[in-house]
Amino acid sequence: METTSTLEKTLRLLALTLVVIFFMFPIFWIFLMSFQTNETILRIPPQVIFEPTLSNYTALITGKLTSAAGTLDIAFMKNLGNSVFLSVTSVALALVLGVPAAYAFARHKFKGSEDIAFTLLSFRFAPPLLVLLPLTQYFQWLGLANTYIGLIWVYQLICLPLILWIVRGYFEDISADVEYAYRIAGHSWFATFRRIALPLAGPGIAAAGLLAFIFAWNNFVFALVLASADKQPVTVGALAFVTSSGIQYGQIAAAIVLSVTPTLALALYAQRYLVEGLSLGAVKG
Template identity: 85%
Template sequence: MRENSLIESWLRGIAIAVVILFFMFPIVWIILMSFQTNETILRIPPSVVFEPTLDNYRALITGKLETNAASLDIAFMRNLGNSVLLSVGAVALALILGVPAAYSFARHKTRFSEDIAFTLLSFRFAPPLLVLLPLTIYFQKLGLSDTYFGLIWVYQLICLPLILWIVRGYFEDISEDVEYAYRIGGHSWFSTFRKIAVPLAGPGIAAAGLLAFIFAWNNFIFALVLASADKQPVTVGALAFVTASGIQYGQIAAAIVLSITPTLLLALYAQKYLVEGLSLGAVKG
């Protein structure tokens, strides 16, 4: 049995290594690319040996893109700022609206609550391209087109159903008795919601918020159509790297690295809460 388990653990180790290599390779490659010039990236055969350069990052941060044909301006940093503003705004709005709604759906079952919750989810069923055309027309008529407010409003539609459905599940998992106990202890329903329900569903709210943030961050099509150049997020802004004189692989790689950094940091930060949630869950019952 001991020998068996030794072989077993070796095999398991190898399998895990293969999986890690498979999933991590593109990311590692992109990071390596971001420190190379277009020439070294495109040489054949490819090699991991190169002289690292910070030119790509410098170009992105200063906004001056030097190609071998010409020098042009890019607004990458502004795009990044737009992405942050739009995503944070949308998630914040969706949380403010979604968390109380989720609580209400979880605790107050009425005849129509299930239908309403489903209707909200159905916003996500329609292909974005179908929604886009009428949305563009409405936005132009309402004057919302090409405003941050209008964009956040659309982005929030992506986040809300997600938050609503995930957080509702977490609220449902909280024992009603815990909330009853707090009410009987002399507290109003609102302070019960604030002091008991929200903290206990905290991990769920954090997870839903993170997921919603990622969805918002990675959205492309709404921003492409509804936003003009100065309000475009990184996803749309990245198109600028496809220039007349060729594709700027090095800068694209650097842009990718810069644009996944905020999401990554947020995920690492949220992880603390997610883990805490698991250990709180163990106390239940």
């Protein structure tokens, strides 16, 4: 309808604003907290107007936490680096393994293919702690406990099924005739995979990769059990802010802001790939 009344527009705007406020408020509040000291945060009643300070951020970046009880070393920047490294390499490995596997499951129905695909998905059904206890034992025997390789391996439990199942759906949506046409034109199956299937499933691969990255980034329990301080990601590292002399709300807020930023930036960047149409009007109109 072209003639939307002013009233309708206003009501719509109001509704949208309410939804945005409802979902964004906690993030907004944390953002404000990250610029306050513990004293101003804990003031009753809480105040929106305060004198901003960068002390939380400087503490995180320098790694020196000064509190009433003295100074404390924290490894937040190291944790952030671990998070980035673990998430990126895990997703990269999962893509390298998962995308060709997804293509195989989508295009070649072999004996037991459904069973294998389902088994891979079932990794996500199991409660992580249940898997972790025996895994810790095995990793200690294998010498994989507290190593990046071990962690990246375990992270495949999170990333691989996700990528496999999402990307498989995208491959299945590509008309088989489009791939046949490329084969018949004289190209090998591998060239067909690389130049037809991969580009056409691109938005799906980006979406799956992004989701896997977020899941890997937010993982807590695997790293908590399997990694010691120097290999821990931010999710586990944040525990360090709960000190004997109290909880450092300001630093936690600043840490959250810093650790949310990469995923947020990635999501915003990938957004345009995610909404891009899949088949782009290839088949009949």
